[in-house]
Amino acid sequence: MFDAAIVGAGPAGAATAIHLARRGMRVVLLERTQGDRRKACGEGIFPRGLEELRRLEVHPAVDSLGAPLTGVRFNAAPYQATATFGGGSLALGMQRTDLDPLLRRRAVEVGAELRLGASVRSLVRGPGRFTGVETEDGERIEAAVIVGADGLRSRIRWLAGLDRPQHRRRYGISAHLQLPRPVDPLVDIHFHDDAEVYVTPVGPATVNVAMLFRRGMRSSSGGPTAAFRGLIQSHALLAAGTLLDVPVAAGPFPAASRRPWRDNLLLVGDAAGFVDAISGEGISTSLLSARACADAVVRYLDSDLERSFERYARQRGGLARNADLLAHLSLVLSSRPWLARHSVRNLMRQPETFRRLLGVSAGDLRVADLRPRDLLALTVGV
Ligand SMILES: Cc1cc2nc3c(=O)[nH]c(=O)nc-3n(C[C@H](O)[C@H](O)[C@H](O)COP(=O)(O)OP(=O)(O)OC[C@H]3O[C@@H](n4cnc5c(N)ncnc54)[C@H](O)[C@@H]3O)c2cc1C
Incomplete structure (x- = not known):
């Protein structure tokens, strides 16, 4: 017993x-x-x-393992916003x-x-x-x-x-890529019209690529693996990489x-x-x-x-x-591409707001610590 x-x-x-x-x-x-x-x-x-x-x-x-990460970068073309973790702390x-x-x-x-x-x-x-x-x-x-x-x-x-x-409407899929050169020590998040792509360094010039998408994409021609490969081809840096393993999927959530x-x-x-x-x-x-x-x-x-x-x-x-x-907040953004672009543009102009939001995500701050203008930046803009 x-x-x-x-x-x-x-x-x-x-x-x-x-x-x-x-x-x-x-x-x-x-x-x-x-x-x-x-x-x-x-x-x-x-x-x-x-x-x-x-x-x-x-x-x-x-x-002594993996790859240290200093922060997060949001990409919604043509905008790009970066925030680092507070107090010099690192992710992995x-x-x-x-x-x-x-x-x-x-x-x-x-x-x-x-x-x-x-x-x-x-x-x-x-x-x-x-x-x-x-x-x-x-x-x-x-x-x-x-x-x-x-x-x-x-x-x-x-x-x-x-x-x-x-x-349950969302799925995820991930695989590893060997890139021709090392990338910045950041979790790079790309907002696309029907998916979000996460690129996370896990070793020297090795990255994890994870994609999150809605149910519709699962049933699109070729299924999630074809969608995964298609999105990789649309990124200049990822397209130059070598897929190291077979993409694996999870969901629904x-x-x-x-x-x-x-x-x-x-x-x-x-x-x-x-x-x-x-x-x-x-x-x-x-x-x-x-x-x-x-x-x-x-x-x-x-x-x-x-x-x-x-x-x-x-x-x-x-x-x-x-x-x-x-x-929940990010899901609202990701479901409306114009809003994602708008928010990333605002975060690019207000690095302190982005740093605070990342602080909440990292557990350094509480949602209650956010100022109204931090939340407004994500939606209507200030
Ligand atoms: C696409 C995607 C990307 C993600 N990215 C991140 C990220 O970057 N960072 C992050 O922190 N989190 C991320 N997550 C979330 C993270 O993967 C999970 O929150 C985490 O794995 C939860 O751990 P767990 O131990 O609860 O479950 P799991 O890791 O799923 O472990 C469950 C274990 O239970 C075993 N098991 C299942 N059924 C049985 C059974 N009947 N008998 C015995 N064993 C069983 C399974 O084999 C498995 O080993 C991501 C998730 C997805 C889907």
Whole structure:
């Protein structure tokens, strides 16, 4: 019998396992893949996520890995606006095939049991609570607490009756490119009429290219991969690059839970809810809420009180709020190309406003810290 069975060993699940195992809990981390599958992601980790990775003490230290990023650049031709992270802090571009194994290794190092190829198919229920999970192989694993960290299309969220149906309309796709020369250490975001293209350096002259688009494009001729290749060809620098891997897709989003817990089961990371990849905050929010989730599990095991889960729900809501609000705002911009151009032009003229908006996204400032003129700059212009 484990203290906690964690379903899914992405950033949210692995980080929750690290926190719990470090505190002496018996933890099993169940991952359906063999640990080598790529995940569609922009691979930009914002400063507060990077800080959280440092706290997890992964080896080698994250600062020696990936590509440091100083800020973000918005492009809506003919306009271009750049903002750097406040206080000289850095973000990190890091491939998920490096990040995820790093976190899993750390979980094992601090005492968690990792089972790769363990795909959870159902929850086992006893009187008034869940008693464990069952894998596709028919193995039953008993635990005092179940944590669903199984991502955007969480089966655990659905099995626990926590799924909140959404009008799901957006998709993402990503791949890596080797470029002829290194690029600026920035997340470069290009607003197109029907997609946003994110270019994030993840190594010397290696970039991640992630595209976000609406449902219509998915069914356009050739599907998302053809659309992906087409958009690459329309960028002078990207067109000169070499595709290093096959594009992988994710979606649809958004996804939401009615609440992130029920009885002795909690949801963390994308499983608890994901508005959109447009804010580039998913990994950071997952890592930070993993710590809050682990705290709630420990308190619950000490006291058996559901109050600790209510507190987790509030904490998680607070951690996701800024990124979610910015995601909603950015979605309004991206759905109207003329508005995106207008806003990027305003941000180019008002660098302080752009810096403040990035501060909110990076977690240095709260949405409440924004001045009315910051929000106006994004819409009507001042
Ligand atoms: C196109 C795109 C671009 C993005 N760009 C960025 C970005 O630049 N920066 C950023 O911070 N975030 C970005 N995100 C968001 C980020 O990828 C997610 O928020 C993050 O991966 C969430 O981590 P997670 O651990 O909750 O879920 P995941 O990373 O999805 O991990 C879930 C894990 O659960 C496993 N699993 C699923 N079902 C089962 C099961 N039944 N049994 C066992 N295991 C299971 C999966 O195999 C997987 O390993 C992007 C997302 C998309 C789609």
